[in-house]
Amino acid sequence: MLNSKQLPKYLRYAYEDALAGGVDAQIVEAIFETAILHRSERDSWPHKRMTEDKLAALGTLYKYRDATNVRHWQILENQELWFPRPSTFNDPFDSRLLIRFDLMNPERMDAFLRAEIVRNEPGAGEHLIVAKMQDLKAALLNPVQHDQAARRWMAPLLDRTKILCLGRRKDNILMWSHYAQNHEGFAIGFDTVRLKNLCFELGGYLAGYVAYRDNYPILEFPEKDSKLTKKDVLTTLLNVKSRIWAYEKEVRITLFDAPDKSGFAADLISELVMGCNMTPSCEEKLLKIADTQYPDARVYKASMSRDAFSLEFNQVR
Incomplete structure (x- = not known):
């Protein structure tokens, strides 16, 4: 039973x-x-990337910010959007999933190892290649050596990677608590069509909902004839987190070889939201920035509902 x-x-x-x-x-x-x-079984499925149309259809995505952090205010004051590396994130598991080279079929593993050896040692002869393949294959079948090699192989990719993490809603109580200084901060609402265009201008991007799972997904190196593409593997690598983070309801925009920050036009920001505990001085500061730099953005003030554990939003401009 x-x-x-x-x-x-x-x-x-x-x-x-x-x-x-x-x-x-x-x-x-x-x-x-x-x-x-x-x-x-779902834990092992590849996580699918979001299409451009789906990203645009979201309308607005939010970044929760701390009013005591000067750099957070600089997003608005300098009209600069930062794209952090995954290594700076607060979750040690984040973007550190490993491609499982040891799960390749034998023929694919041989072809992959041969290609890697030739790429790194163009002048290697056949006997040297075969010997190195045998050593590398033995290493890949050893869990400790496999994981060390997989991390070395993925390091250049992660060094090139920048990720913009955003929320789908402005009424997420936990996000206000954890990322906006216990509701004393503010949230910035970005227009998704203009955000998509900005990221495209910076060299292209991958977008995806973050999937929340109990177990690591199994990331296999894509076969040439497989429906699984490198973009599917990358999307899963960068957009799957522990189920404990599910409250964030996160959307990620991943860029490769992009700058650390980029300027943006004022119309990228469609909403500015003041937390329900924001101090009067910070409210005054945000409203002044809105009036001088973001005249078309809607400005809201959050407040606690009288009847439920929820937030309500009054448009103040």
Whole structure:
């Protein structure tokens, strides 16, 4: 019999309600065992990138900012958007998933290793290539050596990578608490069409919803004849996090070989939102910036609802 305590809370309640409602126990167990299997298998699916149209259709994406951080104000004052490297993120697992070279089929592994050796040692003869392939193959089948080699292989890619992390909603209470100084900060709303165009001008980008999972997805190096593309692998590598971060409901825009920061036109910002605990002096400062630099942006003030654990927004300009 299925042990309901092993189910996630939302499934456990549904399971117990179904039994209490008189649904046949065997049918209920079959359904929920399938749901558990589906969830475990889903952890290994590649995460699909977002199309340009879907990014544009989001309308507005938000960056929560700390009013005590001078650099955060400089986004508005200097009209400069920063693109941080993944190595600066607060989650040690973030963007550090490994491609599993040890899961390649033997023929593909041989071809990959040969290509890497020839690329790094163009003058190598066949005997040297074969010997190095044998050594590298043995290393890839050793977990410790594999992971060290995989990190070295991926390091140049991550060094080229910049990621802009944004939220889908301005009413995310936890995001205000964690990233906007306990609701004393502000949120910047970016127009997604103009943001898409800016990132395209900087050399192109990958966009994606962040997927939240319990286990690492299995990232295999894409085969030549596989439907799995390098972009799919990259999107999964850079856009999958632990389920504990699911409250963020994050969208990421990933750029390669882009500058650390870029200037932008005022119409990139469509909304400015003041936290419900923002001090009067910071409110005055933000409103002044809005009036002088962002005349077309809507400005909101957040407040706590009288009736629910939620935020309400009053447009003040």
